[in-house]
Amino acid sequence: MNELGEYLRSRRGDVQPNQVDLVSHGHRRVPGLRREEVALLAGVSVDYYIRLEQGRETSPSAQVLDALASSLRLPYDGRLHLFRLAGLAPRKVVATATYVDPLLRQLLDAWSGQPALVYNRAYDVLAGNELADALFGWQGQPRENLLELVFLHPQGRALYRDWDDVARSAVAGFRLGYGQDPSDPRVRTVLARLLGESRSFTQLWSKNDARAKQAASKRFTHPDVGPLTLTSQIFDVRSAPGQELVIYHAEPGSPSADALGLIGALAATRRTASHGRQPGHSGPIGPVKA
Structure with missing residues (x-):
């Protein structure tokens, strides 16, 4: 008897599609999720998942089990049971860090000539300096998930400008x-939304490509200064596993360096203007358009 497959x-x-932010298409012959939907949410191939249910694959990794437990919305006891059926002990779940060390925030601000930001494994931008906010259009606005x-x-x-490369x-x-x-709640939320709303993301996710970010040259088109090319450097934040620090810089003396300096000058002007108060005005004035 294939107890693991029966349980899955x-x-x-x-689990209904709307519970995992999936759109239901056409007539559903079976209740709950289809096999291909579970495979997509868990980041495994459909063939692999079918083999699990049929008992032809009996040694899934802890990573796969974590992903399946999250995809199927298993409670803690259900997750324990899934691991026991596979003959494994569940891994300790560590939530995505959302707290940025104050000293690191000070360091970001100290890099006044380079855009710098910190994001977590869910790609939520947790902190950034003024130049990063100006580069990405967040000055005076909430920072977005990348x-x-x-x-x-x-x-x-x-x-x-090289959107396809950036997306991959x-x-x-x-x-x-x-x-x-894979069981991190915030990561799962971001994943479910993107799978439900972006065909481009879904196509890339199905390729199962996984690799760390490396130093790279990125070409931007900024609404105020036009095209510029910046190199990014990525560093792990050791005090908060899952967080990464990204610093962008331009080649000294290049047109991109001049453009970056202009972005910084415009950001400072907007900050000064937004902090101004009219007599009797109780709220902040919106950012000034350049």
């Missing part, structure tokens, strides 16, 4: 972080 099949039947910026917002395609790299980096803790 029964749990799959209890994946949602790339795949869900029109300004993402306008900002990145972003998905591969996100999958690597996802593999470190």
Whole structure:
């Protein structure tokens, strides 16, 4: 008897597409999720998942089990049971860090001539300096999730001149972080939204590419200064596993360096203007358009 496959099949039947932010298409012959939907959410091939349910694959990794437990919305006891059926002990779940050390925030601000930001494995931007906010259009606005910026917002395609390359790299980096803790609630939320709303993301996610971000040259088109090319350097934040620090810089003396300096000058002007108060005005004035 294939107890692992039976358990997966029964749990799959209890999860509805809208519970995992998937859109249901056409007539559904079985209750709950289809096999290909579970495979997509868990980041495994459909063939592999079918072999698990049929008992032809009996040694899934802890990473795969974590992903399946999250995809099937298993409670803690259900997750323990899934691991026991596979003959493994569950891994300790560590939530995505959202706290940025104050000293690191000070360091970001100290790099006044280079855009710098910190994001977590869900690609939420947790902190950034003024120049980073100005580069990405966040000055005076909430910072966005980088994946949602790339795949869900029109300004993402306008900002990145090599959008296809940026998209592939972003998905591969996100999958690597996802593999470190597939049960992380915030990572799962971002994944479900992108799978439900972006065909481009879904196509790239299905390729199962996972790789760490490397130093790279990125070409931007900024609405105020036009095209510029910046090199990014990425560093792990040791005090907060899952967080990464990214610093962008331009080649000294290049047109891109001049453009970056102009972005900084405009940002300072807007900050000064937004801090101004009219007599009797109780709220902040919106950012000034250049």
